[in-house]
Amino acid sequence: MDQSQLKGLIRTVPDFPKSGIQFRDITTLLAHGEGLSASVQALADIASGLEADAVAGIEARGFIFGTALALELGKGFIPLRKAGKLPVETLGEDYALEYGTARLELDPTLIEEGQRVLVVDDLLATGGTAIAGTRLLRRAGAVVTDALFVIDLPVLGGKEALAAEELATHAVVSFEGH
Numbered sequence: 001m002d003q004s005q006l007k008g009l010i011r012t013v014p015d016f017p018k019s020g021i022q023f024r025d026i027t028t029l030l031a032h033g034e035g036l037s038a039s040v041q042a043l044a045d046i047a048s049g050l051e052a053d054a055v056a057g058i059e060a061r062g063f064i065f066g067t068a069l070a071l072e073l074g075k076g077f078i079p080l081r082k083a084g085k086l087p088v089e090t091l092g093e094d095y096a097l098e099y100g101t102a103r104l105e106l107d108p109t110l111i112e113e114g115q116r117v118l119v120v121d122d123l124l125a126t127g128g129t130a131i132a133g134t135r136l137l138r139r140a141g142a143v144v145t146d147a148l149f150v151i152d153l154p155v156l157g158g159k160e161a162l163a164a165e166e167l168a169t170h171a172v173v174s175f176e177g178h
């Protein structure tokens with residue numbers, strides 16, 4: 001399955017969750033067996049050129065692709081959770097979204113000092129989410145140099161924002177516009 005076929009499986013919903021946002025909905029990709037498999041395989045192909053001891057996924061859609069990638073690589077999965085979900089003491093980072101603000105939390109005891117961790121999410125927009133997740137992992141002692149996405153929206157400048165944090169961007173497909 002090539003890039004344009006994969007893109008064709010992602011549904012675009014205009015003006016969700018607010019006016020002006022083109023929501024790139026991956027549920028139609030997830031529901032397609034061949035598309036799901038091809039997108040996870042594409043992430044695994046990218047990761048095969050990188051050093052990784054573990055995969056961290058961002059709640060909630062990053063959990064789907066992050067866990068699938070971790071299984072492909074035979075590595076562990078570290079959840080970067082939304083605020084208030086973890087039952088233990090956490091590290092937290094507040095950040096700005098394309099639409100609104102949010103907070104991610106991490107149980108730092110899941111990280112071993114110097115562990116190389118790949119960050120995974122479904123989509124890169126402005127980069128705020130992936131940067132917050134990376135900061136958390138680094139504060140806990142992880143070495144984080146690469147972030148993997150199924151979708152990049154290049155016009156929103158996420159790749160440049162990640163580069164400013166010494167984080168390389170890898171994406172399976174990209175869409176022009178928001």
Ligand code: AMP
Pocket residue numbers: 021022023024025058061096097098121122123124125126127128129130158178
């Ligand atoms: P950002 O922090 O701006 O890079 O936003 C990325 C996060 O917000 C990801 O977790 C995405 O799932 C979600 N997101 C942002 N913009 C969109 C969009 N246009 N369509 C779907 N999800 C989006």
